[in-house]
Structures are given as C-alpha cells and as structure tokens.
Amino acid sequence: MDALDRELLNIIQTDFPLDPTPYRTLGERLGIPESETLARVRGLVESGVIRRIGPSFDARRLGYVSTLVAMKVPSQRLDEVAELVGSYREVTHNYGRDHEYNLWFTLVCPGQAEIERIAGEIKSRTGITDLHLLPAERMFKIRVDFEF
Amino acid sequence: MDETQRRIVRAIQAGLPLTERPFDAIADEVGISVDDLLAQLAAWKADGTIRRLGAFLRHRQAGYSVNAMGAWNVPDDRVESFGRTASGMRSVSHCYQRPRFEGFPYNLYTMIHGRSREECEQTARTISQETGITEYELLYTTAEYKKSSPEYSADT
Numbered sequence: 001m002d003a004l005d006r007e008l009l010n011i012i013q014t015d016f017p018l019d020p021t022p023y024r025t026l027g028e029r030l031g032i033p034e035s036e037t038l039a040r041v042r043g044l045v046e047s048g049v050i051r052r053i054g055p056s057f058d059a060r061r062l063g064y065v066s067t068l069v070a071m072k073v074p075s076q077r078l079d080e081v082a083e084l085v086g087s088y089r090e091v092t093h094n095y096g097r098d099h100e101y102n103l104w105f106t107l108v109c110p111g112q113a114e115i116e117r118i119a120g121e122i123k124s125r126t127g128i129t130d131l132h133l134l135p136a137e138r139m140f141k142i143r144v145d146f147e148f
Numbered sequence: 149m150d151e152t153q154r155r156i157v158r159a160i161q162a163g164l165p166l167t168e169r170p171f172d173a174i175a176d177e178v179g180i181s182v183d184d185l186l187a188q189l190a191a192w193k194a195d196g197t198i199r200r201l202g203a204f205l206r207h208r209q210a211g212y213s214v215n216a217m218g219a220w221n222v223p224d225d226r227v228e229s230f231g232r233t234a235s236g237m238r239s240v241s242h243c244y245q246r247p248r249f250e251g252f253p254y255n256l257y258t259m260i261h262g263r264s265r266e267e268c269e270q271t272a273r274t275i276s277q278e279t280g281i282t283e284y285e286l287l288y289t290t291a292e293y294k295k296s297s298p299e300y301s302a303d304t
Contacts, residue, residue, distance in 0.1 A: 009203065016202035018186050018193075020169055034168060041203075042166050051204045052297065053170075054163035055189070061197040062149070062157065062300050068246060068257075078291075086294040096291035097217060101252065104217065104287070108298040132249045140231035140243035142199060 001049065004030060005040055009049070012041070016053065065112050065135075069119065071103040072130040078102060081126050090118055101132075152180060156188060157300050212261040214288065216268040218275070219254035221283040227256065230279045234258045239271045254284070 007030060017025040027037040044050045059066045073081045078096055085105055086094045094105040109115045115133065123129050149157075159177040164170035175185040192198040222230045227245055234243045234256070242259040258275065262268040265288065272286055 012203040014202055018190055020171055020182050023168055048206055051206050052163040053203050055160055055198045055201040058196055058199050082293040092296050092298050094294035095289050097287040098290050099287045134246040136244040136246055138245035141235035142242050
C-alpha cells in the first residue's frame with residue numbers, strides 16, 4: 001500500500017463519487033488515469049484491505065430491527081457456540097471478547113418477534129440461558145472513517 | 149418503500165461490481181436508468197436511509213489490528229455529553245447507548261480501534277479524563293467469528 005492507495009482509501013470510505021464513472025472522477029482528483037484508479041481499488045480488494053464497496057443501510061429505515069446480544073459461554077465451548085450462532089443468516093457480526101460475557105453478536109431481523117425467536121432458539125440449542133438483548137437506545141456515532 | 153426501491157436495495161446491498169461503470173450494472177438489474185438510480189441513492193444518503201456509501205475495510209489488514217469494545221457506566225444526566233465527547237474521537241467508530249443488565253452496569257458502548265492495546269487504552273483514558281467517567285471496562289476482541297452485511301429482502 002503506497003501513499004496514493006492511502007489517499008484513495010481516505011476518499012472512498014466516505015466520499016465514493018455518485019456518478020456513472022466514479023473511477024474517472026476519483027482519478028481526476030488524484031491525478032491518475034481511470035484505469036489505474038480501478039486497478040488500485042481491485043488490488044486493495046484482492047489483498048483484503050477492502051471488504052466491499054457499497055451502501056450501508058440503516059436497518060430501521062428499511063423496517064428491520066437490530067440488537068446487540070451478550071452471551072456468557074463456558075470458555076471450552078466458545079468456538080462451538082460461536083459457530084452455531086454464526087450459522088444464522090440474521091447474525092451479521094459475531095465476536096469473542098476477553099470478558100465473562102465472552103460472545104457478542106448482532107442480530108438483524110424483519111421484526112422484534114423474529115429477534116426473540118432466534119434468541120430463544122440459540123438458548124435452547126446451546127443450553128446457555130445467560131444471554132441478554134441489548135438494543136441501541138440511542139446512537140451517537142456510526143461511522144468508520146480511518147485516516148491513513 | 150415502493151417496489152422499485154425494494155429492487156434497488158436487493159440489487160445493491162451485496163456491493164458494487166468492480167467495473168468502470170458500476171452503477172450501470174445495478175440500474176440494469178433494477179430496470180431503471182442510471183440517473184434515476186443515482187438520484188435515489190443521493191436521496192437515501194441525504195435522509196439517512198443509507199448511512200454510508202463507499203469502501204468498507206477490514207481493519208486488521210488496514211493496520212488497525214486491535215479492537216476494544218469500551219463499556220461505560222454513565223449517569224443518565226451525563227449520557228449526552230459523554231456521547232458527544234466519545235463520538236468526537238477519531239479512533240472511536242461506534243458509540244451507542246444500550247440497556248444495563250444484572251451484573252453489567254454499563255450503558256454506553258464505544259468501539260475503539262488501534263494499532264496496539266496501548267493505543268486503545270490511551271484512547272479510553274482520554275475519554276475518561278475528558279468526561280470524568282471512570283467506571284469502564286475494555287473488552288478486547290479475541291476472535292472475529294463473523295463479519296458480514298445484513299441481507300435485506302426488503303419485502304416488508
């Protein structure tokens with residue numbers, strides 16, 4: 001990753017051009033040809049720096065409900081339980097953390113009933129009942145904007 | 149949401165193709181012009197339906213190898229100022245208020261990113277000093293089991 005890649009990443013995280021030829025526009029900003037801009041972005045995708053390019057929708061505005069879930073899993077069962085939890089399409093993020101509540105995941109569902117159904121199912125399938133639904137009551141910041 | 153809008157959500161949610169005219173491919177799939185698609189995306193960005201449109205990075209590969217979820221016990225009347233201060237930190241990507249639960253007295257969550265644990269701890273100390281909130285824990289990520297984008301069928 002060179003200085004131009006970093007500059008490109010700084011721009012396209014938040015300011016990806018909304019026009020028919022975004023890489024031409026980006027190239028004009030950076031002083032490089034459209035083809036090189038696209039090649040650099042492809043390289044950053046292939047090397048794994050960029051996970052995806054696209055929109056992040058506000059789930060609530062699409063009628064979806066989301067929640068964070070905290071779960072206390074016996075440490076020797078963490079990988080097994082994490083795998084079961086992650087097998088749900090509705091689980092979008094799933095992390096192990098160094099705390100007695102050691103598994104934290106997010107559920108995104110079309111409604112609250114579905115959230116509770118899946119949480120209940122995870123409890124019964126794992127036998128672990130120390131699980132808490134922690135929906136956001138207020139959002140102060142949701143933005144990933146790293147400067148390189 | 150009307151049917152066209154639902155089709156746009158379905159067509160674009162997995163991401164843009166890596167081509168010179170990525171929006172054309174999405175517009176073709178939806179069956180609208182690229183100008184109409186771009187106008188809708190701009191409107192969604194403006195009203196918050198789209199929170200961000202652009203590149204999403206894998207932080208580990210981007211040099212931000214350490215993630216800590218800060219959990220803070222903030223008195224109700226100080227939630228607002230805490231949220232503002234924590235959100236102002238560049239290395240904090242998310243800041244949410246959530247319910248407390250038995251055995252876990254924390255109601256504010258900050259996702260802190262750094263190149264090392266020391267960097268995350270320094271960010272947390274700065275937040276603590278600036279807000280006066282001293283009861284907090286940093287929960288470090290030990291395993292990233294899953295990180296994906298939600299799949300919206302948008303049929304609600």
